[in-house]
Amino acid sequence: MRTLVDIIEQHIRSMIDRSADGSISIQRAELAEQFRCVPSQISYVIDTRFTPERGYIVESRRGGGGYIRIVRVTGGGRGAQLLRVLAEEVGEYIDQRRAENIIERLRDEGFIDERQAALMRGAVRRESIPVELPLRDALRARILYNMLTALAAVEQQMRRAQRGRKA
Amino acid sequence: MRTLVDIIEQHIRSMIDRSADGSISIQRAELAEQFRCVPSQISYVIDTRFTPERGYIVESRRGGGGYIRIVRVTGGGRGAQLLRVLAEEVGEYIDQRRAENIIERLRDEGFIDERQAALMRGAVRRESIPVELPLRDALRARILYNMLTALAAVEQQMRRAQRGRKA
DNA sequence: ATTTGTTTGACTTTGCCTGACCTTGAGCAA
DNA sequence: TTGCTCAAGGTCAGGCAAAGTCAAACAAAT
Structure with missing residues (x-):
């Protein structure tokens, strides 16, 4: 419903x-x-x-x-940069709702596709981190941060590879 | 009865x-x-x-x-493969080395692409889960588990959508 | 007898929806 | 000006509607 x-x-x-x-x-x-x-x-x-x-x-x-x-407000198409900004925004603690909001935004702006979004949602679910607050929110922040930076790194790498191929 | x-x-x-x-x-x-x-x-x-x-x-x-x-999740699609790997290789605990091996293999076999692999590696890094063993390995197993199931669900969904479009 | 699997119900958590009450701003009158 | 009135939006606690958890009772299998 x-x-x-x-x-x-x-x-x-x-x-x-x-x-x-x-x-x-x-x-x-x-x-x-x-x-x-x-x-x-x-x-x-x-x-x-x-x-x-x-x-x-x-x-x-x-x-x-x-x-x-x-x-x-949109990220203006600069993927890796937006990813780093969002990574900063994550902070030391983040609850599931806010984490999902960030993932939703990346998806919305087309920086990640539905599969990547699903992976990320899976990682930040409460069930993935079955420990007490506030440790849970702290770990979620670390996990999300590392996923975002890993993605930003790949993004840049691919961009370089792309340039190389064109040149 | x-x-x-x-x-x-x-x-x-x-x-x-x-x-x-x-x-x-x-x-x-x-x-x-x-x-x-x-x-x-x-x-x-x-x-x-x-x-x-x-x-x-x-x-x-x-x-x-x-x-x-x-x-x-049916047949030999990616989703099914992911679940098979999940069932066979992700137990209650998993160390970083084994997690990365699984991710690497999934990528080699074409079940996930480089970005998905990067996301997963970021999530299972030691720095993402800064707690003592054996809790760390337990959480890593949960995280990997939830990422794989989430991805499998989406893969399945996409597969069906694809088939629907063809028909 | 022990272990494994089923069934139940009390309690918890999450999320949506409402209504009562609060605060702010604009217009106007004295 | 000062202050009154009314037209907005803001807040918050509470109610209701779901699913989740967990331990204990019970049943079946070994």
Whole structure:
């Protein structure tokens, strides 16, 4: 069964896709009415699905004429560089949700394919690291970091090989 | 007398047989009600009968809109090969050397490509799992296990999608 | 008798959804 | 200005809906 969150998420994504500049402005109450739910449900969707890790920036203003603005930021096509930036972002601890967000973003931007995403998700699952918090989040951070840097290294290597072949 | 486990297993198998793509989605509570047993009985059936060793992969989600998805990995595709290697060579503990040997072999045989290999090597590095032995080798085994099953599931999924497109 | 496998149910964790209440900003009137 | 009112969005705790875990009781097999 698809949930309301999923449906609303998809709706927002398609609005962003259709937009010229990868950003949209919405009115929380209005969208809520469209989907016949409470306004805070919209907040929930945004909090869980349009996070910085996934590559979105959200701005909003209250009061009369208020709005919520969702901006999609992309890595600009420089794969290895983005990978290093994300690796930094991982930090010392990371929970499963945030790790999956980062993987989702890489997938979304086309830096990794579905298979690589699956591998990474498998590695950061709770079941892969059956130890107590906060050790679990610390290990997940190390694992994700090492996967990202390993990928960045291969990325660069392939790029070099590619150049060599062309030249 | 056949036990409940057997009956439920049979039922799930036949559902998968009847499915178009070799995978099904069920609701644990609903199935439990059908067989008039507690939900955890369904978990038991799945844990003992639909394992990777037997060629099945299970994914699930909790909470509202939750489900359990069972995928049968068939034939000689990559997914099946990955599961075979998994069943035969990844036990409860695995050291870095053996893990890398497995990854290397998978790459040599063309079951994974260089990027996938790089990701896997990154995940199983000693630096990714900075804890004492024998815990480190145990976690490495879990990580490798989950990466392989996740990849196998996607491979299977892609295989079926491919076949569907051809037909 | 011991061990292995099944069944049950209490408790936990995760994730979605709602509603009550809080904070902020704009417009306007005194 | 100051302050009132109303129109937004923000927060948070709680309820509900799933699946997961685990130990204990029970059954079957050796």
